[in-house]
Amino acid sequence: MSAQPLAPGAMIGIIGGGQLGRMLAMAAARLGYKTIILEPDIHAPAAQVANSQIVASYDDPEALEQLAEFCDVVTYEFENVPVAAVQWLEAHVAVRPGSKALEVAQDRLLEKTMARDLGAETALFAAVATRSELDTAITTTGLPAVLKTTRLGYDGKGQAKLVKPEDADPALAAMHGQMAILESFVHFDCEVSVIAARGLSGEVRAFDVAENVHRNHILHTSTVPSTLGAEARAEAIRIAAAIAGHLEYVGVFAVEFFAVRDRERHRLLVNEIAPRVHNSGHWTEAACAISQFEQHIRAITGLPLGDPARHSDCVMENLIGDDITRVPGLATESGTVLHLYGKSDARPGRKMGHVTRISPLT
């Protein structure tokens, strides 16, 4: 634990060069810090706004040595960074968050087990490596259920739905021999997420709970405030804080929940933990004095965490693929905060930017 925050001019290493790294680099610049991006793609969005880029793979030994040498602290912008690379770095420079959160977030089984062990509810789940384990797992979860690879899945990739027993074979085949987890299908009322930060001192500060709508397994909108009651919102933040404390986490993270209607209230099931800034927190840059990106930079540099209070209600909408052509029209709307990522190729399904519409607090 460092008593003094990093001074302006300190160098922050960011592993990963996507839009999250880009927005982190801009937040770092606003606090007077410099950034260096480790990213093999020379056209990466983050490199365009960072001080410099190391063009190499995320586990390139020379690149990691350079990061350790040049940086005062290293962070990452996506959860599929090789754990071994981060472990090597941790021996040579402050890495926040560290490898522990990465290990858990890279494995759905560890993730769900941790959440359950911390007293949070999850979907029913069971590990699946073989066909016979899948049969046993179905007796645990019931049907419908969702089979997912335990590792390297996001935006719906590596997932198969089982509605009837005959779906077992094709679902298992879709795992391509990888270790999997079967999860009971949750009939949720809505999906929500908490974006929170844990500082070096252990303090946790959470932004307001956002209500998220996905389309084709990709986040479509985040709306704040959510339709959750005050009790469920507090519960979501309590669970997030317990997870961060358990992981001795430093930085911003997201916990995604399914909210299941239970008479007049909502029960919350932990769905996913992201050890990084998160798409469902992009609204913070438009509706709070402190964005999730600045909050992360504050946490990892040892600055005090900022006040996550909202000054406005808002709806964030992702701009996917061709949505980018809507920009001139969106630019005519009042109370609309546009944010594009500098990607030249608007492929279908690619996140090109987002727009947040703010309105007075209700």
Added chain:
Amino acid sequence: MSAQPLAPGAMIGIIGGGQLGRMLAMAAARLGYKTIILEPDIHAPAAQVANSQIVASYDDPEALEQLAEFCDVVTYEFENVPVAAVQWLEAHVAVRPGSKALEVAQDRLLEKTMARDLGAETALFAAVATRSELDTAITTTGLPAVLKTTRLGYDGKGQAKLVKPEDADPALAAMHGQMAILESFVHFDCEVSVIAARGLSGEVRAFDVAENVHRNHILHTSTVPSTLGAEARAEAIRIAAAIAGHLEYVGVFAVEFFAVRDRERHRLLVNEIAPRVHNSGHWTEAACAISQFEQHIRAITGLPLGDPARHSDCVMENLIGDDITRVPGLATESGTVLHLYGKSDARPGRKMGHVTRISPLT
């Protein structure tokens, strides 16, 4: 006049690498544009966040050729860019705003004369090149008065106050033989500024009037809303729009006024015109959906101008020199938006950053 806005990925050239260029480059990035900075100082704040930098003087012919070749539009972040350089560029690439605004803003005499010709009030003034002209000028302005070089003055440099006739000699000596303007000393009630944008279509949109306090001739705070009445605020915006129209201006500009108490209302005297984003508009990034920086990028790229409405009241405070050491303390305050410029050397009088405190609309 271009019918289509520049597409994301287009290149914007920015002449000047200071904090205004830095904040313009970040705003450009958020709209998906790339930036190239022309600036001789390789450690310049803007270069840290831009795609690239041409390290050369502002009138270097090769550098200007490169700007013309690589850029879809060129802008500038300070008003002392050599007019000839901008005129050369105008023949080869879109330059917004163009050289006309620069010429006027570089000469206090042209500036004040234009304001007066457009029907706006100014301090009493007269041109001064010689000692006898100074004597005549004093009969126009009365005493006290302020003698200023007509060109290249900012933050109080190149100014001398005349309280009594004997001050004439030292005041004239302080001009070092440069052409000067004598202005009557204005007993103002407050200083205010309008930050407005004029788009390619001629549309003008103004942010709310800010009330400014200077210390040692450097802006200390900007407060919004100001203490001006609705009539005076509307008048300030009307004058700003007239000036922009007259200059066929494209982009964001500032008009600074002295507000003189006249019984129950305020009379406004144009003090200075800045053909660029302005320190007294930094509050917009914290209290509006659209900052002055984004508004400038929208104007020069042909995107629709954004809605300049405020979502919060605010006070912006400049962080000068050693004020930078207050950052960790400021970071603990709620509703506080920090912005540092990445300058390593906190010299006295140097603008290191600013902080904006927001509060609900009154």
